[in-house]
Amino acid sequence: MTFEEMKAHLIKRILQQQLVTATISQPRMKSNEVKRIKLKPLMLKNSYHIQIEYQYERILKHENIQLTEFPAKLETIFEDYRQAHVDFIDEKVQVQLSKKNKVLWKSDQSSIPKQVNLAHNRKKNYLLSDDQPYSFLIRLGVQTEDGKVKKQKYDKFKQINRFIEFIDDALSYLPKNRQVRILDFGSGKSYLTFALYHYLKIEKGLDIRVTGLDLKKEVIEECSRIAQDLGYDQLEFLVGDINDYNEESAVDMVVTLHACDVATDMALARAVKWGASVILSVPCCQHELNRQLNTPSLDIMLQHGLIRERFAALATDSIRAEILSLVGYEAQLLEFIDMENTPKNILIRAYRTGKKANVEQRANYDAFLNLLHATPFLQTELKEYL
Structure with a gap:
């Protein structure tokens, strides 16, 4: 045959x-x-x-x-x-x-025909169960006291579980013989920060220290109270900007969620300079490349504001992933949550490998930038690594 x-x-x-x-x-x-x-x-x-x-x-x-x-x-x-x-x-x-x-x-x-089961099992196997109470999800208003996910919070629950899947995939890249240092830039209401801490500390038993950083003082104060009430003694929240945070010389994991425009690039650059083993980044709005685009051969697309904005966003994240690959990371662009929930659903996942980029890879990157007539902020930030 x-x-x-x-x-x-x-x-x-x-x-x-x-x-x-x-x-x-x-x-x-x-x-x-x-x-x-x-x-x-x-x-x-x-x-x-x-x-x-x-x-x-x-x-x-x-x-x-x-x-x-x-x-x-x-x-x-x-x-x-x-x-x-x-x-x-x-x-x-x-x-x-x-x-x-x-x-x-x-x-x-076979002489005896088998039976076919066409039933659709709709229950999804989540890493965090949807019928088990978790103290942090109850406190954050995602679950009721008896562990039922609130109907209006089910999309948030799915997002948290999707994020936990990425954390679980990254376990093999984190150190095993010392405390794991994790920074979350732009932590906001910190649903995912608390989920990260719970999964790694409570469920996996890792020795971790996590810092959530955000500019909103009131949000940081509330998150700090929740962490204290839950007994999460290795989780802290600080008011601050990505550029102003200079407390670390080395970090194992950097998380950045919905940091606007070049704030994402600032966080990625800091992660690379710290030698972070794992980077998880969900970008928000991307305006820098949009302003720089000067590509007459693409004018049929780019003359439309909506298409120009989407193209700039996709190109920006592709460039970010490629730069991370050029400086020694295995980088991928993955779907974070369903497109039906939000169009801003791309997550950049990067694992540090130390692998050097070859000449062809760098040439392809340069050709793409020449096509766009652009100089990305992240490239400038990491020029000594490229």
Whole structure:
């Protein structure tokens, strides 16, 4: 059986709604963060779908795809994986692919048809359970006293859990033999700061010291009271600006949430200079590049204010991630929360590797900046590292 014949057989059976379950594994690239993919059929709004479960090292993500759109998705999946175990109603299939897509195929026929469960399990497995009381969530008004998430706060609860997923993914990059130093610039009402402290200190038992920094005195005073009441003795909140904070010479993790315009770049630059192992940054508004854009070849797009603003925001975050890559970080742009909740949903995640950028990577970066006729603030801040 050829590679194309193998895919055609699987797709045909799936389109016939014969799938019971499937597991696809063995990523072709070690860098692939999704270690395993599971497939199962389900009914959504009276329509047959295939649910795709992406299994990372510590978290799961789900995507539901209509049956007619699934063949193209399966084609893409087999570009990245080499093994599949597929259960159909009357057949069990095992597939092993070589690096050059030579197919090792095994099929076992069954005389007793299997049952297909098309029910949709809507309960999501959160790292923080949605039916367990947490003192900080109760105090912050996200949960009731008995641990139920308040209806009007459920989006906030999902955002907190999404943030905790990123924190959990970063655990292996944090020191194990000493206190972990964490700074949160622009902490605001500090939902995520408290969540970070709870997860790392209470649930994971790490020795940490966390500082939340914000310009709003009243907010800082309230957060300080809550931390004291909860007994979070290694969590402090200070009034201050990113530029004025000079209390540290080295930091392990830097978090910056919704710091406007170049305030995000200031925080990223400070993180790099401190040698932070982990950077988590959710930018807010980006105006600097918008003002600099001078690219006649893109005028068809940029003549429209809305498109210009969105392009500038996406380009700014792409540049930030690339600069972090150039100075020794593994940087990614990830979805923080669903686009339906806010368009400002990009998170920059960077892990310090110390890997040096190659000549081609720097040339590609310079070419992009030349196209835009721009000089990013972060580039200027980190010029001695580039």
